[in-house]
Amino acid sequence: MHRIAAQFFRAFCPRTAIRARPIIVPVYLPHRPTLPQHGRSFTHSPVLCKKKDKPKRSAPPEPESTSKDSPSDDPFDLSQLHTGIAAATARLKDDLSKLRAGGRFNTATLEGLRVHLGKERNDSVRLGDLAQVVPKGGRTVTVLAADEDHIKPVTSAIVSSTLSLTPQPDPHNALQLNIAIPPPTKESRDQSVLAAKQAFEKAASAVRDSRGAMHKRLQDMQKKKVARPDDVRKAQDQMEKASDKGQKDVKDLFEAAKRALEQA
Numbered sequence: 130m131h132r133i134a135a136q137f138f139r140a141f142c143p144r145t146a147i148r149a150r151p152i153i154v155p156v157y158l159p160h161r162p163t164l165p166q167h168g169r170s171f172t173h174s175p176v177l178c179k180k181k182d183k184p185k186r187s188a189p190p191e192p193e194s195t196s197k198d199s200p201s202d203d204p205f206d207l208s209q210l211h212t213g214i215a216a217a218t219a220r221l222k223d224d225l226s227k228l229r230a231g232g233r234f235n236t237a238t239l240e241g242l243r244v245h246l247g248k249e250r251n252d253s254v255r256l257g258d259l260a261q262v263v264p265k266g267g268r269t270v271t272v273l274a275a276d277e278d279h280i281k282p283v284t285s286a287i288v289s290s291t292l293s294l295t296p297q298p299d300p301h302n303a304l305q306l307n308i309a310i311p312p313p314t315k316e317s318r319d320q321s322v323l324a325a326k327q328a329f330e331k332a333a334s335a336v337r338d339s340r341g342a343m344h345k346r347l348q349d350m351q352k353k354k355v356a357r358p359d360d361v362r363k364a365q366d367q368m369e370k371a372s373d374k375g376q377k378d379v380k381d382l383f384e385a386a387k388r389a390l391e392q393a
Contacts, residue, residue, distance in 0.1 A: 204347060204356040204364035207371060213339025214375035221332035221379055225386040228321050228328075236262040236270065239308075244286040246279070256283060260306075268310035272296060277303055321390045329383035333376060340372040 227237055240257030256262070260274040260283055272287075274280050280298070284306065287296050299305035313321075347368070351361045 210343040217332040217335035224328035270308040272306040332379040336375040
């Protein structure tokens, strides 16, 4: 029946050809068991590599802190001047106090003497490192040695110095020396006043140096136009007042010490 229909169709439709449909034959393959989903073949396993150590990040460098002693750009910052004046005044007070404590016979002078402990040793030791110098009431000084062997070299150091002192051993203590300070003479008073004047001139010069450094700083700020001219002028006025006060303070200290030394 199909063959008759095909011949009939070719007769009426010669250009058209009917192609036979291909026959699909199912092929049954043998069943292969599938691996579980959580399983993994060794051929597809990734290779584990050791991680490279990451370079440690170095901490960023800390910014350099500005020094506290460096002057600021504020023209009214007179701390540098005040510090210089205070240091000069404190140094003058210390020098004058030594003179009022007995002139060249004060304990600091004795403690600064060099003591030779033996002929075989070329080095010397401060007397203050071997003994304690204690001022007593009136015009007497006591030297307390730490070792009895140091009494002789300490005595030799005091006698051979330019202090014109004669230490005497204490009859009740073998480690003690008693030194009588002679009363001041006109010559010793003049020498003390001269030493006080030299200390005063040194302090006054230090005050002038501090004022000069401050003046130079203000001039540089004005040239570089860091501060306004009006502010610089006002700062200079404050500088002059502080400098004058510093000079007055050191002069008053000298005058008071001079009167005390002349009446000693």
